[in-house]
Amino acid sequence: MSRTIRIKDVAEHAGVSVTTVSHVLNDVPGKRINAETRARVKASAAALGYVPNRVARSLRTRRSQVLALISDEIATTPFAGLMILGAQEAASKRGWLLMLVNTGLDPAYEAREIQALLQRQVDGFLYATMYHREVELPDELAGLPVILLDAVSRDPSIPSVVPDEVGGGRTAVEVLLASGHRRIAFLNNRDDIPASRGRLEGYRAALEAAGVGYHQSLVTYDASDSAGGYRAAAAVLDGTARPTALFCFNDRMALGAYQAAAERGLRIPHDLSVVGFDNQEIIADGLRPGLTTVALPHYEMGAWAVDTLIGSIDDNPQNDDRAQVVLPCPLVTRASVTAPGQTPG
């Protein structure tokens, strides 16, 4: 077992001091080193297979090149994966690593974990929630480099990135309007969160832009799961003046809506067009016909947050892309939308 080789070994091999090796390998600006020496050092390092000990470097520089992703609940949503993946790949691309901590909504536990991360010289924090919501930054993170991920603070000076719920809602309704639908119901989530507010706003904006009247009776509120979607769809389909299209708050509600439609003998999309939200592959791709839906930019949000966070750490302390950013929600077209049929009302 050959001993792991240190900078000192490289220095001896190249016949220079460790200082010079460090200067060369790190391309320290303003240091004058002969080109020949420079080459010799690099050759020695390569020959010996030298890799710097990051722990020692961290101790000296007080920088770890490690980011922490703190989240409320990693497990409960299938989006977590994409957000984490976006963050991880962006970090890796720049030579950084990502620590992962799940705090499960317990502030005391959260404080301890932040403590543990700070002990390890973590350079920055991603504070993520697993669905878009408003949060308060924990005191322990105040003043540290941090970006909110899929969450937003009341304090506008805290940078954050969230999906463009309004734009997504508008997109969903626009595709229905473009197919000729005029009676479009919105099966909304009953929780008062940014997603339900924003998507409703987008729904109304799209209708208004198209000169279609907004009817309160076409908007229902229920739980944001399959059962809620089933109930909401049942109510709106059994009501007077049945809509020709459904915009569902999310794909799970759309799943329930499919079931309600099937029970009523309505074929999708011929008798009823449906648009979802979230692009949960398992549902959207698993349903027959495939569900046209609006995707949340989880991967992009994770990547953006890491890029921005690293930027704000590396560059001058406070560059002004500190901001509350909103990322677009693209449409994913499948087969659940077509022109309204001529079935009598």
Add this chain to the structure above:
Amino acid sequence: MSRTIRIKDVAEHAGVSVTTVSHVLNDVPGKRINAETRARVKASAAALGYVPNRVARSLRTRRSQVLALISDEIATTPFAGLMILGAQEAASKRGWLLMLVNTGLDPAYEAREIQALLQRQVDGFLYATMYHREVELPDELAGLPVILLDAVSRDPSIPSVVPDEVGGGRTAVEVLLASGHRRIAFLNNRDDIPASRGRLEGYRAALEAAGVGYHQSLVTYDASDSAGGYRAAAAVLDGTARPTALFCFNDRMALGAYQAAAERGLRIPHDLSVVGFDNQEIIADGLRPGLTTVALPHYEMGAWAVDTLIGSIDDNPQNDDRAQVVLPCPLVTRASVTAPGQTPG
């Protein structure tokens, strides 16, 4: 901004040397220190709010108390969350942290990432795949503390943890047998992976134990997604001697099977009982009626792997729980199983 306080500050405050502070705070065995001094040191540390700098400690001890979770594809499966959560919580419980790296099946990239982790003195590795399969350990990890997660090596000396596919398959079929079913079809995955082999073996074992004959015509193979389940179910439901129950390779196939059943006017569970596998909440809980299914122990596998890994690092180098472990797959009962109806064949 008060300077962060070091062990030296504690020493001065308590009127002792840093050596003594270290001895006291780490409860170094075999060191004789007066109880009164001991108390004074602890009081000083508490008063100053001292927390040790882990980076410095790591440099000296060559231990980081950090684990790395390397996975092939974090994002593509919704199980990732639970496995990662299990690992993370187990680590946190012991004061360890978890780094996350996704290598996406690219060996060169994987090697670089492992390099980067080793530079940071990571103490151990979880090498995870996002579905149960056989892997070869990358050379870079050979000889290091590592446990395979949801993966197994041909080399039995490499510890690993995977789900008990055979037992899960048996469980699924047993619940159908117990309800009185005798003609039970198995909609299997066509890929030759441990899950499809194991679940089939469990299916056969359960039938045999119940004295029910195995008929090859009742086992079909297709893609392990919703479309595959739809096709497989259609084939078996339209065949001669229609089964009274379906055991689906996974919940996505079950979703397809539900659709095929609905199209044929078969009510679940009255006309057709269905059991799935994986317990994907979105599907199993979203379907009507809820899908009785077998859960994969992702959380438990993650936790077990971390516990075992830390154990093998902390304790004497090679304690012999190094082994290829299998964890049980529990049944999750919902509403898709009942006694077979009397509908004529």
Add this chain to the structure above:
DNA sequence: ACCCCTCGCCCAAACGATTTGGCAAATCAC
């Protein structure tokens, strides 16, 4: 011949802990 630059490199002090090997003082044996 003297002074002053610039080049090219190196010394040694951090960074903040752990750990080895001691050394005085107190206690004990006799």
Add this chain to the structure above:
DNA sequence: GTGATTTGCCAAATCGTTTGGGCGAGGGGT
């Protein structure tokens, strides 16, 4: 009272880097 032990603590080395401040050699100007 003397020598041997035990007790309680500390000094200094170490882990592997980075970095601020130098320092000698060589060249150019006068």
